[in-house]
Amino acid sequence: MNGVVIVAAGTGSRMNMGINKQFIKLEGKEIIAYTIEKFYNNSNIEDIVVVVKEDESDFFKKEILDKYNFKNIKIAYGGKERQDSVYNGLKLLDKKCHVVLIHDGARPFVSDKIIDNCIEEAKNHKAVVVGVPVKDTIKVIDKDKYIVDTPNRSVLWAVQTPQTFDYNILIDSYKDAFKNGFYGTDDAMLVERIGYKVKMVEGSYNNIKITTQEDLNIGSQILSVQD
Numbered sequence: 001m002n003g004v005v006i007v008a009a010g011t012g013s014r015m016n017m018g019i020n021k022q023f024i025k026l027e028g029k030e031i032i033a034y035t036i037e038k039f040y041n042n043s044n045i046e047d048i049v050v051v052v053k054e055d056e057s058d059f060f061k062k063e064i065l066d067k068y069n070f071k072n073i074k075i076a077y078g079g080k081e082r083q084d085s086v087y088n089g090l091k092l093l094d095k096k097c098h099v100v101l102i103h104d105g106a107r108p109f110v111s112d113k114i115i116d117n118c119i120e121e122a123k124n125h126k127a128v129v130v131g132v133p134v135k136d137t138i139k140v141i142d143k144d145k146y147i148v149d150t151p152n153r154s155v156l157w158a159v160q161t162p163q164t165f166d167y168n169i170l171i172d173s174y175k176d177a178f179k180n181g182f183y184g185t186d187d188a189m190l191v192e193r194i195g196y197k198v199k200m201v202e203g204s205y206n207n208i209k210i211t212t213q214e215d216l217n218i219g220s221q222i223l224s225v226q227d
């Protein structure tokens with residue numbers, strides 16, 4: 001069985017619009033509704049947990065789940081960091097889920113092709129992330145913003161979600177990270193740190209994370225070519 005945890009319990013501080021960015025509408029529909037729809041309509045996904053802030057859960061139920069008639073979606077409450085939110089979601093997944101996808105609620109342009117590819121690749125590799133080769137040259141800077149290194153671009157990829165794992169590997173990685181007080185910026189970091197190999201598969205440059213206000217315009221443009 002394949003399950004997904006969609007995390008939507010952030011604050012959207014970089015969006016700075018006074019509401020959780022996931023509830024902002026793009027062309028009349030909330031960002032989180034686009035995201036849920038992609039997994040809800042995918043025949044390979046059999047269990048969905050959405051992680052929301054406890055004080056936004058009534059709004060989420062009424063304005064998203066009821067309004068768009070999404071059935072059988074479980075709700076978990078978010079934690080302080082993304083990693084805490086993911087863990088709370090994992091605990092609610094059906095125990096029969098052997099393959100788990102973790103996805104940002106703020107990435108509404110994920111496609112069926114990406115979801116199906118992640119599930120297929122996870123059968124062989126057990127730990128799979130999607131990403132894209134970086135287009136810009138990346139610099140490492142010091143605290144005074146002087147460049148200290150220029151990594152070889154040909155080995156740099158920008159990682160996205162879904163990040164897809166064998167359930168047992170993921171849960172062990174999460175438990176070990178919490179036990180050692182480790183916080184990462186994506187799920188794969190936790191799996192990498194206890195020694196598993198994680199496979200990169202090609203995502204899409206359209207699979208952006210809506211993070212700042214500029215992304216809303218880009219998002220509307222992506223929607224116009226996707227529909």
Ligand SMILES: Nc1ccn([C@@H]2O[C@H](COP(=O)(O)OP(=O)(O)OP(=O)(O)O)[C@@H](O)[C@H]2O)c(=O)n1
Pocket residue numbers: 007008009010011012013014015021022051078079080081082083085086104105106107209210211
């Ligand atoms: N405590 C948190 C923090 C983040 N997220 C989710 O993780 C995803 C990626 O995080 P990010 O884009 O950083 O969202 P925010 O934390 O909301 O944004 P910001 O960092 O600008 O405050 C988002 O879908 C966000 O809702 C979450 O569920 N719980």
Ligand SMILES: C[C@](O)(CO)[C@H](O)COP(=O)(O)O
Pocket residue numbers: 082104159160161185186187209
């Ligand atoms: C998981 C992620 O989307 C991969 O790019 C990203 O690391 C989340 O980071 P954020 O700071 O929580 O947006």
